[in-house]
Amino acid sequence: xxxxxxxxxxxxxxxxxxxxxxxxxxxxxxxxxxxxxxxxxxxxxxxxxxxxxxxxxxxxxxxxxxxxxxxxxxxxxxxxxxxxxxxxxxxxxxxxxxxxxxxxxxxxxxxxxxxxxxxxxxxxxxxxxxxxxxxxxxxxxxxxxxxxxxxxxxx
Numbered sequence: 001x002x003x004x005x006x007x008x009x010x011x012x013x014x015x016x017x018x019x020x021x022x023x024x025x026x027x028x029x030x031x032x033x034x035x036x037x038x039x040x041x042x043x044x045x046x047x048x049x050x051x052x053x054x055x056x057x058x059x060x061x062x063x064x065x066x067x068x069x070x071x072x073x074x075x076x077x078x079x080x081x082x083x084x085x086x087x088x089x090x091x092x093x094x095x096x097x098x099x100x101x102x103x104x105x106x107x108x109x110x111x112x113x114x115x116x117x118x119x120x121x122x123x124x125x126x127x128x129x130x131x132x133x134x135x136x137x138x139x140x141x142x143x144x145x146x147x148x149x150x151x152x153x154x155x
Contacts, residue, residue, distance in 0.1 A: 003040050004090045005136045015088045015098035022061040023048035023103045023139075025079045025146030026071070032124035033143060034108075035133070036068050039120050044133040046103070046142055049118070061104045069122045070114035073106035079146045080153030087138050103142045103153075 006012030023046040026034040035044050047068040051060035058075055065073045080103045087099040115122050125133070127147055130140070145153045 002092045005041070005087070005138060006090065007084075007087045007136070007138055012088050013090050013096045015085070015096050017095055018098050018100055020051040020057065021049060021101040022051060022057060022064060023101055023142055024061050024065050024073065024106050025103055025142065026065070026073060026106050026108060028108065028124050030124075032126050033130065033146070034069060034071070035123060035125045036119035037121035039118050042120070042134070043139070044135045045139045047119070048101070057102055058104070061106065065106065066111065068116050068119045069111075070116075071108050071111040074109045075104050075106045077105040078152045079103040079105050080142065080155070082138065082142065082153070082155060084138075084155060099138065103146065105146065
């Protein structure tokens with residue numbers, strides 16, 4: 001389902017839903033960050049998605065990484081909580097979500113890198129190269145926070 005992200009945009013549509021979502025910050029032994037190229041908007045992002053009814057936030061995070069990248073991860077902490085009401089996501093079916101995303105940290109424990117219906121590309125990206133990719137500012141913020149050695153972001 002195609003989507004459009006709006007951040008601090010006075011022309012953005014008004015939110016009509018709030019959905020719990022997760023993103024997962026994963027680095028390999030070389031310090032590269034696991035990123036996917038999303039099939040719905042062609043932008044680069046951390047793996048993640050909506051939490052389903054009947055699963056915990058942790059289960060959603062592990063499931064989303066496996067679905068989108070083929071990798072199995074173990075969660076190691078929280079990088080941040082992102083709930084800026086000035087960030088809304090409009091879908092082509094009329095839903096407009098106010099952002100509410102928990103970004104978790106994880107490490108790879110198995111699996112093989114692959115794409116999915118939600119990810120047209122999956123790769124490990126050198127942190128120095130992240131800025132060169134087409135990436136939404138809200139996702140770039142999560143990556144920057146993940147790269148910093150800091151307490152979880154609460155915003």
